[in-house]
Amino acid sequence: MSPDNPAVPGPDGPENPAWEQMLRAMLGDGADEAIREMRARGFDPSAMAAASGLPTDPRMLEQAVAQIRRMLAASGDEPVNWRMAHDLARQQASLGGDPSLSPARSREVLEALSVAELWLDAVTDLPPSTGTPHAWSRAEWVEATLPTWRTLTEPVAGSLSAALVDALGSSLPEDAADALPGGLDPSLLLRQLGSAVFGMQVGQGAGTLAREAFGTTDIGLPLLDSPAPALVPANVDAFAEGLDAPREEVRLFLALREAAATRLFTHVPWLRAHLLATVEAYARGIRIDVDQLEEAVRSIDPTDAAALQAALSGGVFAPHTTPEQKAALERLETALALVEGWVDEVSAAAAIAHLPHTVALREMVRRRRAAGGPAEQTFANLVGLELRPRRxxxxxxxxxxxxxxxxxxxxxxxxxxxxxxxxxxxxxxxxxxxxxxxxxxxxxxxxxxxxxxxxxxxxxxxxxx
Structure with missing residues (x-):
């Protein structure tokens, strides 16, 4: 083990199960006694690792444990631990390198956005956005967009957290607090665990998306409170690799899409609020079947990590869609399709006279959006919605x-x-x-x-x- 931190795995792999390390990080000196008590009652904390989404990479696990320590130093009642989400998103965004942009790189992006605005003037009456255009690193993208992720994820995270506390808390023995240091309230610990897990999921999702997103609008929802066109050149360049089109042409095409979407969200003032309110209405209507969750907890062997993971991914947390939610979902899917369809049509009309590979690039972007990615799947798991524009x-x-x-x-x-x-x-x-x-x-x-x-x-x- 690391001599400085007994909860951190050594160079040859973790010497303690991941979930056990997390408990040690939370409970400090009382962890050994708490773990012994849990095992004596037939509950193996290490079995939760597979279902929690904990990273298996030793360095990532060490970072996660450090984040948990900070969480408990400033614990609250939030359904998502946003400090953890922020830190993990920054770490995920930096994987593979995320250097600051040079003046030359920033100038390339800003010039592409400026040209895009001129070309769009010829095909739409909607004027350019009044927001300042940006060229961002992946870390800067995280900082700018994380407030909107909070708006999108907190409603459903709150519902799931309450369900977890109800289901797991009711199954704990009456003397469970005796196994925790200082008589810690088990329900409080469960809420903190849930907040940490959701913080990790949001952070991983936002950080992964920071390595995929071209700008602030290419997932269909506007991720800035005040619309402004922006591009992440590292992601634009990664997309351009392997394509027949020159990198400059790819940059201009993606700048057109970003600038067109930003015009729409700027000059259709009700649109952003309409989309986010529809997501929130759907998420707040989610109701977890607590009886089904309790049955799943009772009917599996908690020491069997594979069985536990299968139970948690087999529909236990699946929301029971109400008629109101179905209506909200249909409105959202239609609105997302209309937004992206307008951007697709207008940007292609602006590009066709200037970019030889317009048709091919348009098709590549369409296929990319239809396929989605790991970050979008994380969002789907958190909010119960897929943001891929099916139509x-x-x-x-x-x-x-x-x-x-x-x-x-x-x-x-x-x-x-x-x-x-x-x-x-x-x-x-x-x-x-x-x-x-x-x-x-x-x-x-x-x-x-x-x-x-x-x-x-x-x-x-x-x-x-």
Whole structure:
């Protein structure tokens, strides 16, 4: 073992099970007695390692244990330990290197974003964002976006944490506190453990995404409170490797997508709040089947790590979707598809006259979004939602159809109010959108005429007052 930290594995691998090390980090001198008491009751703390998501790499485990120590030094009632999430996200983002950007590298990005704005002016009436453009390292991306991850993940983390405390706390013996140093409240310990696990998951997800994201909008949701175009050149370059297109062309194409999305979120003020509120409405409606969770805990051998991991990943935590959640999910999936479809269509229209590989790059980005990645899967596990736009192609076809029928200005005017947004029916039948919209307008006019007659007003004249 490390002579400075008995909870840290030695160079040849961990000498103590991972979960045991975490308990030692939390309980200090009382850990040995607590672990003996737990084992005497038939509970092996080490079996939790496989289900907790603890890293197996010795260095990462050492960092995690150090973070747990800091957590308990400033413990609170938050469902996610955000200090841990922040630190782990920074560590994950730096894997493989994350040097500060040189002035030349920053200038390349800012010039690409500036050119992108000029090209977009020719294909959309939405003006450029007023936010300052950025060229970021991966660590800077984490710092800028972590506040939005808090908004997205805390509602469901709170629901899951409460369910864990109810399920596991009720199964503890009445004298469980006697096994903990100082008579520590077992429920408090469970909450702290849950907060730590969620902090680790959010941190790992955000940190991994920091190594994948091109900017602040390419997962469909805007990750900044105040929209501003930004690119992470290390991730842009990694994407460009192996492609036939020159790196500069790839950078310009991705800058177009980022700048287009930022224009949309800047000048459609209700859109960001609409998306995040829909995610929150879905997440807050999650209800965990505590009886099912308790049954899973009782029916497996807690010393069998494989069985425990299978139980926890086999639907025990799966939310029971309500009709309200299904409606919110449909609204979110449609809105995400419409956002990304608009960005896809507008950025391609701006690029086609300037970038020879536009068609190929457009298809590569579409496939990348359809496939998702490990960070997006972490988000799906945490929030119960997948952010992959399942109907991106349908949405792009719809925006192209609207532009053919009403021109670019008519296409962009659809964003004037949420009530004007196309529906899933419009995604199913883009060619019929114009007819359905005209029928809706006629129906509204008919209702207005009927109300005017009831009120004794002349339907041809504006109402008095």
């Amino acid at each position: 991106l192609r349908d949405a792009a076809a719809l925006w192209a159809q609207i532009a053919r029928d009403a021109g670019p200005a008519g296409r962009d005017a659809v964003w004037d109010h949420p009530d004007l947004l196309p529906t899933t029916q419009d995604l199913d039948d883009p060619a019929g959108y114009g007819r359905r919209r005209a029928e809706a307008v006629d129906e509204t006019a008919e209702v207005d005429r009927a109300l005017a007659q009831i009120l004794g007003e002349d339907p041809q004249e504006p109402p008095a007052g």
